[in-house]
Amino acid sequence: MATRYERIADDLRSLIASGTLALGEQLPSEPELASRYQVSKPTLRNALDVLQREGLVEKLHGRGNFVRRLLPQVTYDSDRRAAEARTTAAALQIRVSSSKLKAPDELSALLRVPPGAWLTEYIYLTHQEECPYSLARVYVPYDVADPGMPTTTPSPWGDDIRERLIIAGIQLASTVHRVTPRPSTPEEAEALRITARAAVLAIERVTTDVTGRVVEAALLALPCDRTEAIFTTYATIDELQVAQ
Amino acid sequence: MATRYERIADDLRSLIASGTLALGEQLPSEPELASRYQVSKPTLRNALDVLQREGLVEKLHGRGNFVRRLLPQVTYDSDRRAAEARTTAAALQIRVSSSKLKAPDELSALLRVPPGAWLTEYIYLTHQEECPYSLARVYVPYDVADPGMPTTTPSPWGDDIRERLIIAGIQLASTVHRVTPRPSTPEEAEALRITARAAVLAIERVTTDVTGRVVEAALLALPCDRTEAIFTTYATIDELQVAQ
DNA sequence: CAGTGGTCTAGACCACGAA
DNA sequence: TCGTGGTCTAGACCACTGT
Numbered sequence: 001m002a003t004r005y006e007r008i009a010d011d012l013r014s015l016i017a018s019g020t021l022a023l024g025e026q027l028p029s030e031p032e033l034a035s036r037y038q039v040s041k042p043t044l045r046n047a048l049d050v051l052q053r054e055g056l057v058e059k060l061h062g063r064g065n066f067v068r069r070l071l072p073q074v075t076y077d078s079d080r081r082a083a084e085a086r087t088t089a090a091a092l093q094i095r096v097s098s099s100k101l102k103a104p105d106e107l108s109a110l111l112r113v114p115p116g117a118w119l120t121e122y123i124y125l126t127h128q129e130e131c132p133y134s135l136a137r138v139y140v141p142y143d144v145a146d147p148g149m150p151t152t153t154p155s156p157w158g159d160d161i162r163e164r165l166i167i168a169g170i171q172l173a174s175t176v177h178r179v180t181p182r183p184s185t186p187e188e189a190e191a192l193r194i195t196a197r198a199a200v201l202a203i204e205r206v207t208t209d210v211t212g213r214v215v216e217a218a219l220l221a222l223p224c225d226r227t228e229a230i231f232t233t234y235a236t237i238d239e240l241q242v243a244q
Numbered sequence: 245m246a247t248r249y250e251r252i253a254d255d256l257r258s259l260i261a262s263g264t265l266a267l268g269e270q271l272p273s274e275p276e277l278a279s280r281y282q283v284s285k286p287t288l289r290n291a292l293d294v295l296q297r298e299g300l301v302e303k304l305h306g307r308g309n310f311v312r313r314l315l316p317q318v319t320y321d322s323d324r325r326a327a328e329a330r331t332t333a334a335a336l337q338i339r340v341s342s343s344k345l346k347a348p349d350e351l352s353a354l355l356r357v358p359p360g361a362w363l364t365e366y367i368y369l370t371h372q373e374e375c376p377y378s379l380a381r382v383y384v385p386y387d388v389a390d391p392g393m394p395t396t397t398p399s400p401w402g403d404d405i406r407e408r409l410i411i412a413g414i415q416l417a418s419t420v421h422r423v424t425p426r427p428s429t430p431e432e433a434e435a436l437r438i439t440a441r442a443a444v445l446a447i448e449r450v451t452t453d454v455t456g457r458v459v460e461a462a463l464l465a466l467p468c469d470r471t472e473a474i475f476t477t478y479a480t481i482d483e484l485q486v487a488q
Numbered sequence: 489c490a491g492t493g494g495t496c497t498a499g500a501c502c503a504c505g506a507a
Numbered sequence: 508t509c510g511t512g513g514t515c516t517a518g519a520c521c522a523c524t525g526t
Binding site: 273 | 491
């Protein structure tokens with residue numbers, strides 16, 4: 001037997017699905033809904049919590065509850081060219097800032113440089129039509145190159161930095177992506193405008209050149225509930241030769 | 245200012261971290277904790293909900309609240325050899341079953357075969373020390389090959405199937421992974437013994453051979469809160485030549 | 489059966505956002 | 508200032524688990 005709050009959630013869900021409650025529309029206030037369903041406020045809030053976890057309802061303290069608009073899908077692609085094709089179509093606004101810093105311990109381990117080595121940090125904050133899309137922090141050791149500020153059209157994932165490394169004569173050899181869903185940090189929640197501790201898909205990317213040196217690393221945070229990430233791997237030459 | 249339930253959650257969290265509450269240990273009952281912290285039951289439950297969402301506490305209806313044991317980390321690696329090295333160390337129990345079926349619409353799109361074409365389906369359910377680890381469904385079109393039942397030591401991700409395809413003379417060329425966090429289906433929640441609708445990391449893998457034919461596809465489901473996935477990509481030959 | 493967590497009430501009061 | 512959601516109380520009763 002379904003509980004009271006589940007039945008209320010079911011009812012509101014079908015109202016949203018049928019369009020009776022339009023996207024972006026404000027729901028009636030909680031006391032109003034509570035009296036309409038003849039339940040107490042905590043029970044009604046329990047129902048709204050279910051819908052919030054499902055991503056159907058957005059609660060804004062002091063303003064009201066709203067039917068969540070369809071948010072654009074976020075797509076990461078390890079293949080730079082495929083990503084570009086999509087990016088141009090999607091009209092993203094990308095804000096990049098850069099600074100120089102001494103590598104803290106986590107970054108020195110990631111980039112395999114001594115702690116305190118100089119790094120250039122690029123922070124990419126991308127929006128799609130006012131809606132936060134992704135947060136990327138890209139690091140390049142200063143003794144590898146100083147790519148300077150982006151001049152070309154940037155990519156949300158800092159792929160333009162890697163392009164600049166290639167132009168500078170650095171031969172990229174392999175890229176390792178470590179993908180982990182985890183709760184967002186307060187800074188990420190703020191930047192992506194998601195509720196505190198809501199999950200993000202974290203992608204840790206490390207690019208190595210043909211000499212085995214780490215030439216770039218990136219920490220990406222994508223909103224978990226509307227993200228897909230695509231990775232394409234090709235058989236290496238020796239694998240194909242073994243098969244032949 | 246932290247709320248009442250947040251301060252209680254903080255306190256319990258530090259008790260768990262310090263080992264005062266041992267892993268797997270049953271917490272005092274909710275009325276007991278409520279009176280100890282001088283709060284009402286709903287407030288105390290709110291604190292436990294926070295810890296449950298963080299994965300620190302497991303609530304079992306009719307039995308009690310327990311400190312969640314450290315669950316083994318689940319690691320997917322796109323690199324078969326790296327994955328093997330880890331797997332042998334970790335002592336996984338893998339159960340494989342196979343059946344033949346006609347491709348439903350979703351699978352025919354994924355495998356690029358006509359709807360209703362014959363497929364071999366392999367279901368891999370992996371445990372590590374009684375704890376569910378991963379669920380993988382692997383599909384091979386029947387006209388590509390019939391790998392038969394696994395004889396070698398299997399991999400949790402069905403990599404042994406791909407090994408068998410290589411031995412059968414099929415030249416694998418590229419693999420595309422599509423990674424999406426999403427709520428679990430009831431079957432997945434059951435198999436992975438996670439709470440209903442808890443998030444899984446879904447990996448959709450499609451392997452293509454040198455003729456461009458899809459020779460294998462897999463649908464993997466991994467428990468979101470303790471999973472990492474690693475993807476390694478190498479510069480293709482033409483990228484390196486362009487750079488030179 | 490006893491003991492546990494799950495649901496629910498009918499209020500009170502606080503904190504936030506916008507006018 | 509007013510209307511909104513957020514927190515909290517002190518209980519009652521239901522549903523599940525193990526003996």
